[in-house]
Amino acid sequence: MGLLRFLIILGAASGIAKGIQLFSHHCRQRFGYCFFTVQGFWLAAIGINLLWWGYVAWGTAFVHHEPTFVGIILMAIGLAVVAWLVFMNIRDTNLPYGAAGSALQFALFFPVALYGLPILAITLLFLLFATFKAAPVRFIDR
Numbered sequence: 144m145g146l147l148r149f150l151i152i153l154g155a156a157s158g159i160a161k162g163i164q165l166f167s168h169h170c171r172q173r174f175g176y177c178f179f180t181v182q183g184f185w186l187a188a189i190g191i192n193l194l195w196w197g198y199v200a201w202g203t204a205f206v207h208h209e210p211t212f213v214g215i216i217l218m219a220i221g222l223a224v225v226a227w228l229v230f231m232n233i234r235d236t237n238l239p240y241g242a243a244g245s246a247l248q249f250a251l252f253f254p255v256a257l258y259g260l261p262i263l264a265i266t267l268l269f270l271l272f273a274t275f276k277a278a279p280v281r282f283i284d285r
Contacts, residue, residue, distance in 0.1 A: 163247060170244060176235040178244040179251075186228040187248050188256035193221025195257055225249075 171177050194217075201214025228248070233241030 163251075166243070166247070170236060170240055174236045174240070176232075178232065178248055183228065183232075183248055184252055184256075186224055186231075187252040188260060190221045190224035190228060191249070191253055191256045192260065193217050193224060195221075197221055 167177065167179060197214045197217025197220075199214070200217060201211050204211040204214055229241070229245045232245045232248070235241070236244065
């Protein structure tokens, strides 16, 4: 029973991945536009992170008895970035393809954007401090 469940999940995941590849290839052939680019990832990542951290700031402002406008401003900027990405996708394709491609972008980029970027920043800081092995100046002359 466990093997059957594993095979069903594996088949569904590979079917979804193949469907995304076919959709991307079809849009590239028909419109000459690719949804999954570095620029699209960074716009989605910035918009998703601003929306997420704006919501967190807005929600925790009540607990700390602080003004909530900072969270609202962050969410508004994030919503503007997301709207710009959707507008670019719809402008370069058409409404159904642009909306579907935008939904795929946000669904696929959400976990990477929300969890991957902070982990990357922490890793880079760790590497910066872990690889810094310079001795203090007073010990160099001895």
